[in-house]
Amino acid sequence: MAWFKRTQKGIQTPTEEKKDVPKGLWYKSPTGKIVDAEQLESNFYVSPEDGYHVRIGSNEYFKILFDDNEFEELDKNMTSKDPLEFTDTKKYTERLKAAQDKTGLKDAVRTAVGKSKGKDLVIACMDFQFIGGSMGSVVGEKIARAAEYSLNNRVPFMMISKSGGARMMEAALSLMQMAKTSVRLAQLADAGIPYISLATDPTTGGTTASFAMLGDINISEPGALIGFAGPRVVKDTTGKDLPKDFQTAEFLKEHGFLDFIVKRSELKNQVNLYLDLIGNQPVRV
Template sequence: MSWLSRVRSGIPFLPKRQSADNLWHKCKKCEAMVFTKEWEDNLFCCPRCDHHDRIGSKARFEQMFDDGKYDIVPAPEVREDPLKFRDTKRYTDRLKTARANTGARDALTNARGKIGRRKSVVGVQDFAFMGGSMGVAVGAAFVAGVRAAIRDKAPYVLFTAAGGARMQEGILSLMQMPRATVALAELREAGLPYIVVLTDPTTGGVTASYAMLGDVQLAEPDALIGFAGQRVIEQTIREKLPEGFQRAEYLLEHGMIDMVVKRHDLKATVARLIDYLAPRKKKAA
């Protein structure tokens, strides 16, 4: 054995689960280095600047449901790759990669459980799954979530995060916009609330449809919310737009949303809204 091998063997490396790669987290906003555990314990918010990082459905469900207990609402089966689309990769290959990376079937996952001891159905869009884009599977999952809420006589709470419609499905993706609107009409006919929490980012066709149709519109701090991008709008109207005009705080100031709520307060706020919008029925004497 060479001297280099002996020295290398004698260096006390950290075990893999505590390696330098996952022991620290670099904040995307302030670039501070914080312990990953501290970041996770702070609900994936930077303890230095309070930047709310993007999270997936599993973490969101555990944060929102009482005792972290919930049951996944099965997603309907839909036809995959209806247009046999291919750009630099086959669409089917992109789906396989996204599923391997996230563990989810598609970008929208629904679950049922209790929030503040009230039965609720919660849907979460995961931006990590192809940018949370809205395709046929997302539209079907949205309808399934709404109908699960109707069956349970419970509110439907949706966390949005999307780059818009899924280009690989063409016009079929855009058809999910009116489809979602019809499903929400069924929910309202049943007298059940629809609460939307806009997270970073919520853009495109999702913003133009079910993301902005809530009975109450909440948003996480500094979330990007809009239809078209700032550069596109500036080039169209040939004017310089105000700083942060598509951020949650600006939209709150101009009446587009109702509240900006920090992640630590979301569960309590949603529970309170459910009590306001769907008060408990008094038992007959």
């Protein structure tokens, strides 16, 4: 029974000598699958066992879509003002500063031009980690300017949406971005310049009601949540039970809101296949 008796009381190893497991070595998907972080990154941030697409931001999408991750960022230093002097529990300016410090981003969208499979492409990509990817004046202005760059240089435009909707701290100024961006996209359509819209998880609110659903081709990643209002609001408004998997990418494709769903590993090839087809170019493999 001496085996069960301690010969020394207290902690055996001094606290300063204990080593914690570094954070970020493993990722657990919603279905409970455990993935090594390096394996996850090499697999386009998709869980290999269940196909779950982990949320990623502009850094990762640019790396996936631009050749050799080489691009020129547009309007890189544009930041929001606070014309409404909005204050809730914290001043809007303080929220912006905190988000910028935490994420290293200026706002919830980055725009860039580079080559994808050897041909020019302009991409605007939203970052959900910046105040929930909310759409404020800077988001609308940068998307509009990116579309204008596409128009002036006759370069295809791609929008990657990931947003909780309008930014409440900018009130009506935020809602005005829906019209601004829609006008620019209409100009692209009139000029015959391709616009591809990729809806990722989540794409909701004013983004869905404007640029996210105005593509010449609307695509999505598997399992993405896409909708205007949340399911609870829709159910309370209609007074009806909602169908299974309501507002998923698969449900929307089945009902004609999406053209196709593409796995992240196939995204670059599929986008360029579409651009080659409408541009009447030989397909690049």
